[in-house]
Every structure is written in C-alpha cells, then in structure tokens.
Amino acid sequence: MFKKVLIAEDMQDINKGVHTTLCELGIQEIHEVQYCDDALLKIKKAQADGAPFELVITDLSFKSDWREQNIQSGEDLISVLKKEFPNLKIIVYSIEVRIQKVRSMISNYNINGYVCKTRRGLLELTKAIAAIYKNKQYLSPEVSQALSTKNTLEIDDYDILLLTQLSKGLSQEEISQYMKENQKTPSSLSSIEKRLNKLRIDFKANNAIHLVATVKDLGLI
Amino acid sequence: MFKKVLIAEDMQDINKGVHTTLCELGIQEIHEVQYCDDALLKIKKAQADGAPFELVITDLSFKSDWREQNIQSGEDLISVLKKEFPNLKIIVYSIEVRIQKVRSMISNYNINGYVCKTRRGLLELTKAIAAIYKNKQYLSPEVSQALSTKNTLEIDDYDILLLTQLSKGLSQEEISQYMKENQKTPSSLSSIEKRLNKLRIDFKANNAIHLVATVKDLGLI
DNA sequence: TATATCCTTACGGCATTCCGTAATACAAAA
DNA sequence: TTTTGTATTACGGAATGCCGTAAGGATATA
Numbered sequence: 001m002f003k004k005v006l007i008a009e010d011m012q013d014i015n016k017g018v019h020t021t022l023c024e025l026g027i028q029e030i031h032e033v034q035y036c037d038d039a040l041l042k043i044k045k046a047q048a049d050g051a052p053f054e055l056v057i058t059d060l061s062f063k064s065d066w067r068e069q070n071i072q073s074g075e076d077l078i079s080v081l082k083k084e085f086p087n088l089k090i091i092v093y094s095i096e097v098r099i100q101k102v103r104s105m106i107s108n109y110n111i112n113g114y115v116c117k118t119r120r121g122l123l124e125l126t127k128a129i130a131a132i133y134k135n136k137q138y139l140s141p142e143v144s145q146a147l148s149t150k151n152t153l154e155i156d157d158y159d160i161l162l163l164t165q166l167s168k169g170l171s172q173e174e175i176s177q178y179m180k181e182n183q184k185t186p187s188s189l190s191s192i193e194k195r196l197n198k199l200r201i202d203f204k205a206n207n208a209i210h211l212v213a214t215v216k217d218l219g220l221i
Numbered sequence: 222m223f224k225k226v227l228i229a230e231d232m233q234d235i236n237k238g239v240h241t242t243l244c245e246l247g248i249q250e251i252h253e254v255q256y257c258d259d260a261l262l263k264i265k266k267a268q269a270d271g272a273p274f275e276l277v278i279t280d281l282s283f284k285s286d287w288r289e290q291n292i293q294s295g296e297d298l299i300s301v302l303k304k305e306f307p308n309l310k311i312i313v314y315s316i317e318v319r320i321q322k323v324r325s326m327i328s329n330y331n332i333n334g335y336v337c338k339t340r341r342g343l344l345e346l347t348k349a350i351a352a353i354y355k356n357k358q359y360l361s362p363e364v365s366q367a368l369s370t371k372n373t374l375e376i377d378d379y380d381i382l383l384l385t386q387l388s389k390g391l392s393q394e395e396i397s398q399y400m401k402e403n404q405k406t407p408s409s410l411s412s413i414e415k416r417l418n419k420l421r422i423d424f425k426a427n428n429a430i431h432l433v434a435t436v437k438d439l440g441l442i
Numbered sequence: 443t444a445t446a447t448c449c450t451t452a453c454g455g456c457a458t459t460c461c462g463t464a465a466t467a468c469a470a471a472a
Numbered sequence: 473t474t475t476t477g478t479a480t481t482a483c484g485g486a487a488t489g490c491c492g493t494a495a496g497g498a499t500a501t502a
Contacts, residue, residue, distance in 0.1 A: 010340050011235075011338060011339070011340065011342060012238070012339075012340055012341055012342050012343040012344065013234075013235045013238030013239055013242075013338065013342050013343050013346075014232075014234045014235055014238055015238065016237070016238035016241050016242065016343065017233070017234035017235055017236065017237035017238035017239075017241070018234055018238075019238075019241075020237050020238070020240075020241050021234075021237065034340055063339070063340065065340065117232060117234065118232070118233075118284070119231050119232065119233055119255055119284065119286065120233060121232060121233050121234050122233040122234050122237065123233065125234075166430055167430065167431065167434035168427075168431065168434070169426055169427030169428055169430065169431025169434075170427070171427075171428070171487090171488065171489085172488080172489070173488080185450085186449080186450055186451080187450095188450065188451050188452080189451085189452090190450075190451050190452060190453085191449085191450055191451065193489080193490075193491085194449095194450085194451095196489095196490095197490075197491075200490095205390055206390030206391070206392075207390055207392070207458090207489085207490085208430050208489075208490095209387055209388065209390065209429050209430050209433050210388065210389065210390025212430050212433060212434050213388035213389070213390075213433050213434075213437060216434060216437045216438075217437075392457095392458065392459090393458075393459070394458080406480085407479075407480055407481080408480095409480065409481050409482080410481085410482090411480075411481050411482060411483085412479085412480055412481065414459080414460075414461085415461095415479095415480085415481095417459095417460095418460075418461075421460095428459085428460085428488090429459075429460095
C-alpha cells in the first residue's frame, strides 16, 4: 500500500473523513492541507527531503478566503504537479460530475483517478486507491462513461463564455461588444444570435431565460 | 457533555469527519445515518427503548437515489422531529448560507444551532455543541446576522412561483395564463410585468435573464 | 483555377419585453 | 356613504430578442 499520501481539500470535515479512511487502509503517513499553495509547498519540501509523496488526493474547487493564494483551483494545482512531479499519482475527489470536465482532466493532465463525492464516495475512494496502487486508472461509475462514449453535446469554451456573459445580464448587443473588445471571434451581433439559437435548440430551451436556467442547473456555468 | 448523538448526512466522507470530531469531544454513543427515514426510525427506536438521543446533527439536502424515501429533505426531517420530540436538540450542518433559509428554520422549527459547512466547519460545530449543551443557541458567523438584522428583501411565495415559471421558459403572456388557470392573483400580463420589474430592481438585475441567474445563485429557486 | 462547404456577418419583419402613464377595482378609514 | 389609499389592470411607444434569408469570406477538394 501507499506509504505517504497528501489530502488537499478545503473543507475540514471532508478532509477528516478522508483522513480516517486512509488510516483504516493502513497508510502510514497522511498529510492534510486546506490550501492549494500549501499542497505545492509540502510536496516540494518532501521531494527535497528525499521522502516524496506517492499520492495526492485533491478537490477541484477551493473556496477563497482572506488568505491570498497563487494557485486558485485544484485544476491549477494538478497542472503544476503533473509538470513538476510526473511520477506523482493524483486522484481528483470532487462533487463535479460533468463528463466533459472529467474527460478534459484525463486528457490534459492524465490524472490517475477521478472519484465523485457521493453517498458512497469514500468506498469509491478506497477502490480507486487500490486500483492506482496497481498502476491502473480508476473512475467512479458516475463518470466512467467519460472514457468510453461520446454522448456529450459539443459545448466549447466559447459557448461557456457566451452563456456566462448572458447570465450576467448583458444584452446580445453588449455581448457582441464584449467579444470584440476581448478579441474573441465570432463577435458580430448576428453570430451571437445564431450561436445562442443553436444552444437553445441543443438544450431544448424555449428562450434565453430558460437556456440560462438550464445550463445553471447542469452546472455548466 | 452529550452522551448520545445522531448524525444525519448523506455524504459518507462528511459523516465520517463529523463522527471523528464527536469522538474527540468524548461523546460516547454516536450513530450515523445516510437517509432521513433511517434517522426518524432510529430516533423512535431509541425513544421506545428508553435511551433517547439527546442531539441530532443533520444536513439539509439529501441526494435521492434508488432507495425510496418518505422524508425527502433535512427540513422535512426537522419538522417531524420537533413535533414528535420537542426536547430533542437539533443542529443543522449545511452548506446553505441563505439568511432567509436560516431565519425560517429558526422561526419555524426553533432549531438549536445552525453551522455552515466551511473550511472551519468542524471547529464551528464543536462550538455549537458546547453552546447547546449549555442550552444556548448557536449560529456560525456566516449566518449569525439572521437573528439580528432584517436586511432581507420581502420575497413571498408568489414571487417564487413567478420566478420558477419564468425559469421554466414561459413567456410573460404564458405566465399570465398559468396564473389565471391556477386561480392565483394577480394574473394579468400587466401585473406580471410590474412584479418582475420590481424583482429586477430588488435584485439589481439588468434583465429577466440576469434576474433568473441571480435568484438561482441565491438558491431561491 | 474552379467548385463546394463551412463560418461569419448583414438585414428585415415580427414577437416579446421593457417602462412609463393612467384608468379601474377593492378595501379600510372617516 | 364618501374619502382615501393601495392593488390590479390597461395601454402605447421604444428597445430587445427571435427567426429566416442571404451575401461575403476562408479553406478544402477536385
């Protein structure tokens, strides 16, 4: 079994829950951090001391508070870690169930496991740890389709940006302006209209209000 | 200190984290459930056996899964418990920070504590337990204003209904129809317009889309 | 080079929303 | 009963959104 594991998770209770589980698995050295910057620091330190971490279990979202942080999100943390410590195993432990998100985490960072925080989250986590210890990738059932099928609607970053601006109360005209100012293309009012129309159809929404409500429910924005 | 405590929380990891904390506080008998129905059952059983629970720590939202549940939410559970077991102490432990929600929980059910799940959630929880053991109410800082100020906008059930229909993609005309069919008043198109305009101003929203996005963020719908 | 295809942009008509003003209905107070 | 205040409804003009059609531009294929 792994000997040295780091938990990066801002919520104290979950942190503790995971800790207890790792203890039960017989992992000897378990460290916890509640901030991404601390995670990177600890991992660098351990490496320098010749006793590197073997596994990191990290959340994706970290609430910001009074402490200034260089690394704002779990995704940023993973990006840095996979670059500086290619051999370090990483499990994402998150409430996020967006297939698209999981797929991008896998393809961009080649994470070793993705476990959804659910009722049985800890059980899944132990399964993931066991699998990864045998050098196998593990995805909890909710997202395992991320590897196989291509069921997802093709929603790209531009769409997300568009929907975000729309939800912030900008008119289509204002969004057009915004896109021009930010060098994003397409930026014409007509294109904005067309794109939003496509999204409305994709999401079976009656109008823009319905569209925004829907994508918010899906957690896309 | 309390001797017998029940934790009702669907997420395994949080459940475990809270459990560990309670152990450290020296509470002797700690029970956990992941479903509301189980909570009620356990509490009834304990009462019948002459060894009732003294304190319940419960979440508000329970994800539904394959198991059929009579009690769907923490709020429903609390409603039942405070009716059947008036002496039972209840702490809500939730990620929900809506002042309005907290206030309604206090006034409707007279809950003994409300702790927000945050970085320092468990610390707050131990404070809450200590306070409640001394028969004092405890609210974590994020929501403590719920007791004092009256900052809240007056949003009634009609507004919620209105916003809900709007978010479902109905046009103002259709909402007017809907209100007439359901004997809700006011129901004229003009009144719908006026009310939505008021809500837009209250929530400082640029347009209807922005309004719906905002109230969804606030968890009002 | 020519042709096809896709993407972006432009325009126009119609529907809905936005917003101010005013009339009507209802209920409490004089 | 009359008065007064509030809530509901009605209406009209301006702005925005919705939707189809079509022109212009870039890239790929023959």
